[in-house]
Each structure stands twice: as structure tokens, then as C-alpha cells.
Amino acid sequence: MPINWVDLITKTCQTLIKLDIRSFPTSPLDINFGNTIIVSYQEYERLANASIVNLGIKHDLRDAVLIRKTRPGLNLILYNNAMYSKRKGFSLWHEIGHVECDHTQHGSKQEAEANFFASQIIAPSVLIRELLNRGYPTDANFIATHFGMSNEAARIRIENFTKYEHESVHEYDDVLLLQFTNFLDSKFPSQTLSHNFENDF
Numbered sequence: 001m002p003i004n005w006v007d008l009i010t011k012t013c014q015t016l017i018k019l020d021i022r023s024f025p026t027s028p029l030d031i032n033f034g035n036t037i038i039v040s041y042q043e044y045e046r047l048a049n050a051s052i053v054n055l056g057i058k059h060d061l062r063d064a065v066l067i068r069k070t071r072p073g074l075n076l077i078l079y080n081n082a083m084y085s086k087r088k089g090f091s092l093w094h095e096i097g098h099v100e101c102d103h104t105q106h107g108s109k110q111e112a113e114a115n116f117f118a119s120q121i122i123a124p125s126v127l128i129r130e131l132l133n134r135g136y137p138t139d140a141n142f143i144a145t146h147f148g149m150s151n152e153a154a155r156i157r158i159e160n161f162t163k164y165e166h167e168s169v170h171e172y173d174d175v176l177l178l179q180f181t182n183f184l185d186s187k188f189p190s191q192t193l194s195h196n197f198e199n200d201f
């Protein structure tokens with residue numbers, strides 16, 4: 001089955017609202033997910049007094065791994081604290097994406113969905129569009145600097161945004177813009193003249 005992008009964007013918008021994310025960059029480590037606990041490999045090994053390798057996880061352990069339903073309704077995300085912070089953020093949002101999308105398999109489709117989810121949460125389309133409206137140069141460099149993305153992730157983000165999302169508006173855009181208003185106004189006041197002073201006289 002092909003990826004349903006509209007459903008996926010809806011899912012990311014609902015997640016931004018549900019988690020009440022109001023400023024960027026935002027770290028999953030600062031958020032209480034309730035049903036998902038995030039612990040570093042290093043912390044896990046200290047607490048369990050055992051190596052992460054002993055868990056017998058058949059998964060690449062360089063970045064992070066999601067262990068679903070360790071208890072009923074409880075997921076565990078383990079991550080490598082030695083990752084540099086931008087990579088850590090993306091990896092953790094990627095794993096949260098697997099949870100939010102209810103993935104039970106781990107194939108290329110699920111990977112693409114989790115990557116898209118992560119990039120949408122880290123730099124939502126509605127925010128990029130609004131920054132464009134406000135006169136900011138929303139290129140990969142700008143996104144990498146202000147949204148805590150690696151240069152490579154930011155490049156892909158802008159590529160996808162330009163190709164698919166630039167013109168598309170979404171049913172949650174208004175709600176999200178309201179949610180981001182304080183962040184936008186304090187960090188990115190409009191640089192375009194929205195007021196024609198001549199009309200005042």
C-alpha cells in the first residue's frame with residue numbers, strides 16, 4: 001500500500017497539538033509522552049547493570065531503538081546518548097513516529113513514514129510557509145540553524161517542502177499557527193511591510 005501523505009500530515013498536526021508544542025527546536029527528551037518512556041543506552045545500562053547488547057535486539061543500535069509494549073500500553077525508546085544533538089532529536093522523533101503511526105512492522109514504508117513524521121514535527125510545513133510569508137529565507141541553512149536539524153535532514157526537508165507542500169494548505173494550519181504565534185512573533189517578527197503608512201494621511 002502506498003503512503004497516504006494526507007493522513008500522515010494530519011497525524012503530525014494532531015501530534016503537535018496533542019503534545020502542545022509551541023516553540024522550536026523542541027526535544028523529545030523534554031516531553032512527557034505518557035505511554036512511551038525514553039531512556040539512553042548509557043542510563044539503561046547503569047540502571048540494569050547489564051549491557052544493552054544482552055537485550056538481544058535485532059536492530060541497528062547506532063542511534064535509537066523502539067521496544068513496543070514492554071508492558072501493556074507502554075513503549076520503551078532506547079537511544080545512544082553519544083549521538084550529536086541534532087541527530088539525536090531526529091532519531092527520537094523518528095521512533096515516536098513509529099509509535100504514533102501504530103507501526104507493527106519495520107519495512108521501507110514504515111521507515112519513510114517515520115522519517116517524514118520526524119521532519120514534520122521538527123519543522124512543520126505551516127511554520128515554514130508562515131516564515132516565508134514573513135520574509136525569511138527558508139533555505140536548508142536557515143532550517144538547520146533554527147530548527148535543530150542536520151544539514152542533510154534540512155536539505156531533504158526543504159526539497160520535499162518545495163516539491164510537494166509549498167502550495168498545499170491543511171485543515172489544521174489555522175490552529176497550529178495560533179499555537180505557534182508567540183514563538184513566531186518573538187523570534188521571527190514579520191520583515192515584510194504589511195502596513196501602508198500613506199493611507200494614514
Ligand SMILES: [Zn+2]
Nearest residue numbers: 094098111114
Ligand atoms: Zn525506524
